[in-house]
Amino acid sequence: MTSEQLHVPRRDPATMMRLSRLGSLHQCRLSFMRILTRRMARENWQFSRSLFDIDSNGVGRAVYTAQGPQRAYSLVAFAHDLPADKRSDRVIADAWDATFTLFDGVPTGDDLERLAKNVPLQEAGRVSQTELSLSRANRSVRLWTHVVERLASGRQPDHDQIDAVGYLMRTTAVYGSGKFGAADRDVIADREEMQAPFQAEMLSVYLTRTFVRDLVNHMAGSLGGTRAVPLEPEMARRLGIGNSTGLGMAPFIINHPILFNNWMMVREEAISRVRSIRCASPEDTENFRRLVERSAVSVERWRSEHPVQLEKVSCLKADLQILSQYLPDWNATADHPWNSLIEWSERSLSEEGQELVASLILEPYGALVDGLAGCMADGNPDAFRIDGSMTLRDVVALLQQQFGWALGLDWSDPANCGRAWYVSEEKLEPRMGERFEEPIADYEQPLAPARDAAAAFSALERCDPEEAVAKFLLRHPEHRHTVRRAQMGRVAPYGEIRDNTISASVMPIDMLRAKLSFFGATHFDPRSDRWVRICMYSGAPYPEDLTTANADLWVYPEPGE
Template sequence: MTAVHERRSTDTVLWRPTERLRWAQERARSAGVVASPEVMGTCRLTRHSFARSMLRHAGDRRWQVTRERWEMDVGGRGEAVYRVDAEGIQLRFVIFSTTIGDDQRTDRVIAASWDVTAALIEGDLPDERMAFLRENVPGQETGRADVGSLVWTRANRSQRFFDYTVDRLAAGLQPEPEVLGDAAYILRSTAFYSNGKFGLRDFEGLPVQHPLAVPYRAQMLAAWLLRELSYDLVEHCARQRSTHAVALSGQWRRFLGLGNATGLGMVPYIVNHPRVLDAWCALRELPLAYALAQSTEPDDGRVSRLAGLLSRARHYFAERGGLATDPYLSGPDLADHLATLRGLLEQYQDSGQIAGHSTTFAWRALHDAADHVHPEARGVLESLLVELYDELDDDIELMLRCDESLGLRAEQSCQALLELIESGYAWVDHFDFDDPEQSYYFWFVSANSEEPRRGRRGHDPGEQVEQPVDIARAVSALRRDLRAADRATSVAEFLLSAPWHRGAVCRVQSLATVPWAETQANLLARDFLPLHLQRFQLAVYGMDNYSPQSTDWLRVTLFSGAPRAADIAAGVNDDDWLFTRKPEGEHT
């Protein structure tokens, strides 16, 4: 586990594992900005998102992917195995494919069957192991993993796009961009299980030199291989249907991604894993702080590159007029705001000025200007600025493994604890918990859906099993009682009379030097929008194409535009696939 470097001058900020990260930390924005839900809700994927970093690592080290087994009938039902040779480690992605009725396809955890189930395993695959996987993997929750299994996953064929794509290919045609372009997937994943669940190998048991010993790398590999399967599966079904069938060609072979949908279950995760949240915020914020601190000249190559990236992003969003985005900007509206930023950059290229002011720090000036254009345009710009610098690629990975333990300093005085709250949790003052609107919801895990849900306090059943995600309320109550206590009293004595505060005390004490451990939100409030936190997490994973279906869940796409297995094996490590545009002129 990576060592944590404490700040030497004061004990107020968690230091980072490398000099460059510590330098960037000093220049980063405050928690009031970085961890505010409104800013988190504008995030987009970056070069440090898990999907991007996994493929970059695989390409740099020339991972080889081979389709080792393909036993499928005319409808794409059967078994397949992809072998991955990665830095001396042999992995296999074992797939069980079937077809289920449309009424059985659901993104819910409580689903009992799926079109595709799969396991990412390490090691050889003799017949007896294959038989064991065949018996257990398709059942998912009802199955049991062997010791060499790393990830279990499942996916469904898209009701809208799988058969459509097969029909087009069987007729010798390519998909039509106006039909398939917004969604950009033909399989939709519904879960990735790992780290001990069902008996899967524990992440902490992977040696540090293992190619998957970076958080979420195994899940991203499984997702990428599901995407590879989706290509092979539609092409197989098309060939079985017609002797005139064609394969996906040109840009389509890169453009299509893997679909996904996510709901409320993601939100409690970052509350329950505060050091993970800090690392994920740092994954985004420290590269941005590094970029914003760099000087520029109008004829810099990076200025031209940013201009090209802004144009690409503008066209990308302009093409997505049919994608549901409410309560966020539509794609065309966002494209208009990006055109404004592109115009400001053109001024800089021509005159060295942005908004009428000469500057040698164009990124900072453009980022400041984006604040006045639109928050979502600023979010896109932040991803593009990070794209310009690769110096932090290896540094970022060093801080992703976290010690998540929370401890109690019983000897600390109530005065010292109160000071920690006043300095680090002043944001709880934004919420008046005497107002019923600020405690409108409670969170619980539904016995029916087996997922986190929200209920209306005093109205819906389940309050007796409320989950402790109310950090703002808990810290506010702790501060109130500390103010009424003897300030010289120790925390131990205080907790003897108020034991219900123990969790909040441990959290405040343990996270005092962790800058972005708390999302500065009240999850109980009636106006709390879960989508903000969901979008942040999905951006960290590397997903985009955000399409909210309600205030509680949204659809996304992963790996659209990414290199394929053959590209990685051939050393074609094209890492420049941010905001890949729709294929043009390839549907006939």
């Protein structure tokens, strides 16, 4: 094969689907927030604030509408005067500083009255199919107080305090896809602007950020009167929306193997395409070098107190230094320079650094990779159907291919099965507990595909390899879900985590970060091994400033900003 014919294949799922690798993913061009902002700018969406009826105590309602080429979407926001003793990021909270819904269209007065009776209640209320999402947020109290008081006195907030937190409010849940009566995914799946995953939720958060900026300016004006000044645009852009995410998100990538496969496979296909480019233009390589510099600025602002994350950030900073020292010697004019850069990173950098480089090489090639965004949704319902005619020999081969690493483990060893997933009775939310210390084994959820695959493999080995799957499952219905997953692997090579999700040392935050990186989150800040805080839309232009020139690379701060 000549260099001209080189096609670099997608990276091996056996490598990419390890938890440590998934826990090192970074946002990229195909992250859902950036897909949305690019589209809104390209299509010249129009934004308006038709209602902002909030009193001096911060109580009231507001409506923000985004008008696309074919239809409008409106964020309906309710602001509350929340007592300090009621403020909690826990999912069991029943009151918040602000609550929201994304309305399909423009709400009428009757719609607002109906929503006012339900949206502030969140789980205790109900919404309808005209609502696409339901969410809530709490203030970052110290930063909120600092910003309001500074603005009220006519001064801007302190830059260091802004960077230390990064957001004035953080969401504690953004529900969609039929939750609490909201519209099912099928209602909007055929809309062009909603075909990529989680676009309704990302739009809700984008508009929420604008509401938070407006609210803090309003509260400062109420406190300071004529002395008050609004938040400067540059300072406002540095603020994103925080998010507190716990174990409720972790099982998502286990329970949605086709969907998560599509996310991963699209990303890997994009990386493969760029690695296969024979010649890089000086403009493309210079763009890459600039984004390496801007990434270093972002990493310097990355704050965390968790020892695992501190080590990751430290490694990433060291990786960026190594990368910066290497780039002057990198022969960007040689054949397939991006492939050589990735191969160098695999020899020289940690997984954090490797995955950052893999994300950054996509940036100069929007024309080559952006179209892949349309392939990230799950449009293959037939994959969930079990092929009962398949022979057991073929099922065994599929299990060996996807779970070979797990088939020889001793699944009675506490090190291999020390944890168990269950659903809390109080809030019907996923939890993880210690199998041998808590009475939870009887309530365990099927979130251990590797262990279940080993059990199914053992049963299959005792059967006639030419027997049909249908006959086997009549005798062993307990293995239906495993056989289904094995067969899904034929079309979803990145659908299975190649690690033990119930081991005594499993880090659920790796699963959280994997999903959140596709959202476009940055500055992951774990508060334990089971929940994490992030920042969304930090650096993004606000609706009134959104253009095709600033709709994409906002995620990378400029040096000196």
